[in-house]
Amino acid sequence: MSQYIPQIKKHATRLRLSGIGSNITNLLLEAQNDAPSYDEFVFKLFSHEVKEREAKQQLLRMKLARLPVNHDLEQYDHSFTSGLNPTQLNQLRELNWLDQCYNIMLTGPSGTGKTYISAGLGFDAVQRGYKAYFRNISDILSTLRLKDVSQNAAKEFKRLAEAQLIIIDDVMTLPVNREDGNRFFVFINQVYETTSFIITTNKSPAEWARSLDDETLATALLDRFLYKCQLIQLKGKSYRMQNRKTIFENEKN
Incomplete structure (x- = not known):
């Protein structure tokens, strides 16, 4: 094999071409067998x-x-569950709404698939190359509280601020104090025109106001989420309860 391979690997490491550096031996062997033209070999090298x-x-x-x-x-x-048929789900999975910066709000009782659907759409987005993040509301609020004092929180805030899709799970499930609510509003107001959201919640708009203890703030948040938004109301029994796990054999749900 070529005497230049060790030096090629050093150069590749220096130039951060790890794909070429770690596979140069095999690539050269293939070239010896296939005898490609110079431009074809260079193309294969960089394609790898x-x-x-x-x-x-x-x-x-x-x-x-x-x-x-x-x-x-x-x-x-x-x-x-009902509220989202297979055709509609397939349409959502095409992600055209994400390219158009639309939001999705999934509402309904616990166990009807809100988190599952939102995570699945997030997975599709990641697979397609989008910057997508799944966080529950507590994660978001913690980041907003700590972003000015914690390096990790600052990095997380930067990721969220530059995201193409943010999935926020269990919004308003627990009460949110006024200070956290204001931080949340400031963040949403900052990014809602350039970022798509998937919101899961089992609370009505009126209950958002009670969770925030501020009707004006709740209205302002909903106004931004719902401006360009597909509302999906899921109904049915809890999938988790219908498929409850047990440590005992032969025990029925």
Whole structure:
């Protein structure tokens, strides 16, 4: 094999071409067997690097998205809920709404698939190369509180501020104090024109006002979320309760 390989690897490391550096031996062997033209070989060389980088970026996007374990919409069971039929779900999965900066608000009782659907759409977005993040409302509020005093929170805030899709789970499930509510509004007001949101909630607009203890603030938040938004009301029994797990054998739900 070529005496230049060690030096090629050093140069690749220096130039941060890890895909080429780690695979140069195999790439040269293939070239010896296939005898490509010079331009074809260079094309294959850099195509390999691009492919490796895209794979690493995909893994990083998935890690930062922090999706729940269950998010495969191919396995979504429509028999447990109503409000979103297979055709509508497939239309949402095309992500045209995301390109147009629309929001989705999923409402309904616990266990009707709000989190599952939102996480699945988030997974589709990550797979397509979008910057998408799944956070519950407590995560968001914690980041907003700490962004000026914590480096990790500052990095997280920057990610969220530059996101193309933010999924916020369980909005207004618990009361939010006025200071946190104001921080949340300032953030949403900052990004809502350039970022799409998927909101899951089991609270009505009137209950948002009670959770925030501020009707004006609740109205302002809803105004921004609902300006360009598809509302989806899910109904049905809890999937988790219908498929309750047990440690005892032969015990029925």
